[in-house]
Amino acid sequence: MSDSQKTAKVSFDDKELELPMYAPTAGPEVIDIRKLYSEGGVFTYDPGFASTAACDSTITFIDGDKGQLLHRGYPIDQLASKSHFLEVCYLLLYGELPTAEQLEDFEHRVTNHTMLHEQMQNFFRGFRRDAHPMAVMVGVVGAMSAFYHDSTDISDPWQREVASIRLIAKMPTIAAWAYKYSVGQPFIYPRNDLDYASNFLRMCFAVPAEDYNVDPVLARAMDRIFTLHADHEQNASTSTVRLASSSGANPFACIAAGIACLWGPAHGGANQACLEMLREIGTPDQIPEYIARAKDKNDPFRLMGFGHRVYKNFDPRAKVMKQSADEVLDLLGIEDNPTLQTAKELERVALEDDYFVEKKLYPNVDFYSGIILDAMGFPTSMFTPIFAVARTVGWISQWKEQISDPQLRIGRPRQLYQGKTLRDYVDVENR
Ligand code: CMC
Numbered sequence: 001m002s003d004s005q006k007t008a009k010v011s012f013d014d015k016e017l018e019l020p021m022y023a024p025t026a027g028p029e030v031i032d033i034r035k036l037y038s039e040g041g042v043f044t045y046d047p048g049f050a051s052t053a054a055c056d057s058t059i060t061f062i063d064g065d066k067g068q069l070l071h072r073g074y075p076i077d078q079l080a081s082k083s084h085f086l087e088v089c090y091l092l093l094y095g096e097l098p099t100a101e102q103l104e105d106f107e108h109r110v111t112n113h114t115m116l117h118e119q120m121q122n123f124f125r126g127f128r129r130d131a132h133p134m135a136v137m138v139g140v141v142g143a144m145s146a147f148y149h150d151s152t153d154i155s156d157p158w159q160r161e162v163a164s165i166r167l168i169a170k171m172p173t174i175a176a177w178a179y180k181y182s183v184g185q186p187f188i189y190p191r192n193d194l195d196y197a198s199n200f201l202r203m204c205f206a207v208p209a210e211d212y213n214v215d216p217v218l219a220r221a222m223d224r225i226f227t228l229h230a231d232h233e234q235n236a237s238t239s240t241v242r243l244a245s246s247s248g249a250n251p252f253a254c255i256a257a258g259i260a261c262l263w264g265p266a267h268g269g270a271n272q273a274c275l276e277m278l279r280e281i282g283t284p285d286q287i288p289e290y291i292a293r294a295k296d297k298n299d300p301f302r303l304m305g306f307g308h309r310v311y312k313n314f315d316p317r318a319k320v321m322k323q324s325a326d327e328v329l330d331l332l333g334i335e336d337n338p339t340l341q342t343a344k345e346l347e348r349v350a351l352e353d354d355y356f357v358e359k360k361l362y363p364n365v366d367f368y369s370g371i372i373l374d375a376m377g378f379p380t381s382m383f384t385p386i387f388a389v390a391r392t393v394g395w396i397s398q399w400k401e402q403i404s405d406p407q408l409r410i411g412r413p414r415q416l417y418q419g420k421t422l423r424d425y426v427d428v429e430n431r
Contacts, residue, residue, distance in 0.1 A: 015040055026061050026070075043414040050309070053234075054411070055242065059092060059397050060233040067313035067362075071231060072096070080320045085226040085390070086110060086196055089168055092231050092397040113169035114190035114199065116177070117147045124181050133178035133385045134263045140174050141167075142256035152250040154403055163251040164396045171392045172196065175385040176203035182381070197223035200389065205377060217331045221324050221372055228317040228365060229387050231394025237261040237268065241395045242402050246411040251399060258395045259388050265304070268366075268391070271383040274305035275339070275370030283338065284345040291346075295355045305367030306350060312360035321368040328372045340371050 006021040008031040017040050020032045030053050033044055046052045061070045069076040072091050079088050083097075090098045090106050098106060123143050127136050144166070145152055151163035177187045180203075188203045198214040201222055206212035232238070240261040244254040262268035281290050293301040308315055329337050347363050350356045373383050402408060 060231045064310040089393040110169045136178035144252035171389045172200035226390040229390035243411040268384045268387040271366040271370045272380045277304045307361040315364040317365040318363045325368045325371045
């Protein structure tokens with residue numbers, strides 16, 4: 001953290017406090033309010049953390065006005081077009097792009113950890129057949145701490161490393177098995193001769209009676225979806241992982257907490273909600289009705305896949321995703337996909353509408369991803385699990401960064417209490 005040489009003055013009542021400020025390498029300067037309570041006796045109030053930096057980090061940077069997303073300084077569009085998911089994982093985890101040798105070693109380590117403990121199958125089978133795959137993932141990932149005791153000691157850097165690789169490697173198997181269980185098909189084991197994305201597709205779509213030949217274009221599209229979702233700095237699920245980890249909880253428990261948070265429709269659950277919305281709209285002529293509903297303050301309906309806390313410009317991931325959607329549908333020979341037509345028209349109408357223009361609401365990453373996943377054959381319930389597979393590396397990288405931060409303290413927000421003040425208990429007969 002570098003001192004910006006500036007200070008911020010806060011005055012109230014008869015007090016005046018001078019607070020240090022820090023200069024980031026990119027983004028807004030930061031006022032250090034840590035002594036505000038001990039020296040001023042007041043808290044700050046920021047529900048939703050719109051103005052609060054909860055940590056310092058070197059992993060990912062977003063410039064919401066420019067619509068820029070950088071991982072360790074590299075723009076997401078370059079990574080999506082020139083790199084691939086496991087290389088991006090290495091970059092996020094270790095800070096630099098790997099040499100050819102480092103990449104080979106990393107890919108080998110991930111590939112050799114993709115199998116699950118055989119007993120974990122019993123755990124899957126304990127769920128109701130119609131359980132949402134996200135419910136299964138929260139449970140199974142949390143249960144990993146019961147199966148992999150030898151990588152739960154967070155004070156040991158080696159165990160932290162083993163847990164990181166295990167999570168990145170096993171997550172596709174867990175998501176694929178959650179899917180297989182929900183459709184009543186046998187679990188398909190991972191294969192070490194396939195790359196990360198191809199392996200995942202095969203575990204989802206092969207059956208013992210017939211193998212699944214992975215189309216390289218679909219594998220590339222899957223890999224790009226993973227890359228585009230890999231990390232997104234201090235979003236809700238990542239902050240959840242950091243908060244869970246601040247108490248010293250083991251990595252599997254922390255990632256399970258992140259998955260639970262991701263599930264919500266305002267966050268990772270938006271990809272499922274978005275495709276369901278596009279199908280409900282059905283045809284472009286219905287769009288005005290839904291735009292009107294999204295603008296109506298008395299209607300809770302929102303345009304799913306639109307808007308973002310940080311981006312006040314195009315989400316750079318959405319641009320790549322839109323291009324990918326065209327490529328995948330083209331490959332699959334789906335020329336007149338009505339959902340894609342509706343999505344494109346909805347985007348056009350919304351971007352010209354004063355409400356969306358004034359509030360700077362643009363399509364986000366979830367707007368086009370569902371169309372690709374649907375074309376690949378995934379049911380909507382698998383969209384958020386796929387997001388979770390991809391985001392695991394981001395959660396893990398942020399978790400590792402936090403664990404090794406000497407300033408780590410348990411996360412413990414304060415509150416603006418608005419409840420009753422001290423009062424005496426009243427016996428039931430006198431109430
Ligand atoms: N449709 C209609 N109005 C919207 C939308 C939308 N999708 N998003 C925001 N607004 C309005 C909102 O009603 C509010 O209006 P007003 O100022 O008049 O009260 C204003 O825009 C600001 O919205 P906010 O809810 O205060 O903004 P936020 O930063 O708290 O929420 C968001 C961000 C992503 C939760 C929100 O835009 C949203 O609910 N979008 C739809 C869900 C979605 O697509 N989520 C995926 C986000 S990207 C992937 C991820 O993070 O996982």
